[in-house]
Amino acid sequence: MRTRVKAGWLIGHDGRSHEIIRDGELVYEDSEIIFVGRHFEGSVDVSIDAGGKLVGPGFIDSHVHAGHRAVHRLMSDCGRPEFLGQPFYELIPSLGKSSTGDPRRAVGRELDLQAQYTVVELLLSGITTFVEFGASAGMQAALADHVEKLGMRAYLGPGFESGKLGCDQDGRRAFEPHDDEGMSQLQEALQFIERHDGKAEGRIKGILVPREVDTCSVSLLKRANELAIERKLVLATHAAYNPWEVYETIARHGCTPIELLERIGMLRPGVILGHCNYCASEGRMHYPGGRDLEILAQSGACVSHCPVNLMRRGRMLDHWGKYRGLGIPIALGSDTYPRDMVALMRAASYMGKMASGDLFVAPAGEVYEAATTAGADVLGRRDLGRLAPGAKADFIVMGLSGTRHLRLTPVRDPIRALVECGMGDDVETVVIDGHVRMRERVIPGIDLPALQRDIQRDAEAVWEQVKDWDPLGRSAEARQPYSFPMR
Ligand SMILES: [Zn+2]
Missing domain, CATH: 2.30.40.10 (Urease, subunit C, domain 1)
Structure with missing residues (x-):
């Protein structure tokens, strides 16, 4: 027709x-x-x-963490100073425990609700293709169901890493390495991709996501990269996203995360790098002679920039004009919340101007490209985003x-x-x-008020249980007091 x-x-x-x-x-x-x-x-x-x-x-959202965001709602205007602003760390439970509301751990009806919420929220803001950034196999399968039902386009694949991040008994960040587990998670990811790639009339595609540079061993990163090249899969990971990760990588490997990925051969077109806002070329990283931006520029890898998420934590990409001037592709991503590409474009534009002190930086046209063609290009999709x-x-x-x-x-x-x-x-x-x-903000098959009610009920249950997994035993109220005293 x-x-x-x-x-x-x-x-x-x-x-x-x-x-x-x-x-x-x-x-x-x-x-x-x-x-x-x-x-x-x-x-x-x-x-x-x-x-x-x-x-x-x-729009193309290059960086989605699926879920209904109940735990993320506890992350604004508060946090533990020793986590250096890293939002993800605020959600890590004591070792051996799991945080309620964490989409990686959700099962059954809760899992399905979180997946549906994700796809509906994206669709409501005009996002037609999204890249999921490493949720569990269960979540990926639930997302695939809703992507198929609601007619979306998505790049899906369970994330994998070589260990477990948690907090020890004194509430300090701790990482337990398990290299074998990472390799078996990679195998599971490949099996998921074999089952789902090309489903929903080709709208679902597989993607390999070693979650973070600092939670993956070099051998896992290398293997994932080889497989991505061999099977022509898009590869995504978080890199230069967090001061902890940068300095830990320097301590462990004697180089920055970007230099490590370059060494492995993982910096190339078809690779999405989450954030890259802690590149060692920045004076504030105190890494003399840092060449991260030059390395990125030569590689063709694409930075997935999530400006709202950064700003909420007092962070920034320093700066848009510098990255784009060197020819580094930038695609936008929502990462946490809200999943609103228009808000992301505005944030990216204003952040670019503020960070550079230059009103010519990050003009509307460039951030619009970052919301459309840039995401499509890194996915190798000249038929999307335009x-x-x-x-x-x-x-x-x-x-x-x-x-x-x-x-x-x-x-x-x-x-x-x-x-x-x-x-x-x-x-x-x-x-x-x-x-x-x-059509006219109505998604066939979705009862929006009912979905809102279910999510609210679920989120309230999550907030109720925060002290059961919080490494310092704090309640939701203790972690994040209300904006004004609650009567
Ligand atoms: Zn992320």
Whole structure:
């Protein structure tokens, strides 16, 4: 079936960059785009007029940690100083215990609820493709189910690592290495990929995720890299993401995480590196002669930048202009919450300007590329993240006028309007693979109020049990007091 969508603002792609088309037409046949331009001369079966709305490519989230975020809600405005701001460490339980609400440990109905929440939240903000960054095999399978049902596109594969991170009896961070376990987890990841890659009409793809540079042995990283090359799989890991990790890698291996990955041959196109905001080229890392940025620039690996997550912890990427100026690809990711690509674009743009002290850095067009083409390119998908003939019919319709606000009015440049004044909730309709997956903010098969109620109930149970696993025995209230005294 051939469908034409007329749009007041259409974001096309000319093969090199996005382009803005005023009063344009997008035509797709089944799952593939066949025309993007001013006027299509051929015949169509269905014609839809989106009026003055914006039609653009679906967003690509390069860094998703699945789950309903109940534990992450305990992470803002508080934390243990000795964890140096690393958000993930706030969630590690005492060794031998598991934290409730942790999606890695969830099972049964809770697991399914967390997976559904993840996919629905992404879809609601116009994300049409996402990369999951290392959740458990159970979570990946649950995600695959919901991805298939709701028509999303995803890169899935259980994460693996060579040991267990926890806190010892005095509440200090401790890591118990288990190299054999890492290798067997890698085998399980391969089995998952064999079972799921290509499912959901090709919308599910496998990915190898050795979780973090500091929690994986060199032999595990090497093996994962060899297998990714051999099987043509995308590889993702967290690197230069955390001061602990950087200095521990230096202590263990005599080099920075980026230098270690270069040594292993793991820095190359098709590799996604979570964060890279602690590159040793930075003066604040006190690593004289650090060449991390130059190494990254020569490698073709892509930085998955999660600006909201960094800012919440008082961190930053220093800075966007420097990375992009060297030619380092940057894709955006939500990492924790909220999963709102519009908020991420705004945060990336403002962080880039603040970190550089330069208003020309991280302009709207560049952060829009980071939310669309950059993620697609690292996945090797020239058919995603852009609207052009031959690309997949993955697009979103966004209202620029709204019925209950003046945020975006008046619109001169729709990309700047979106980056500066938009919200994920401005996404009205989502089409993936030529099928409508959300229409006027309704996702078929999803009862949003019921999902909200279930999540709230589940999260309250999680918060109730925090002291059972918190390494210092603190309750949720003790870890993170309410913003004002609770009457
Ligand atoms: Zn992450």
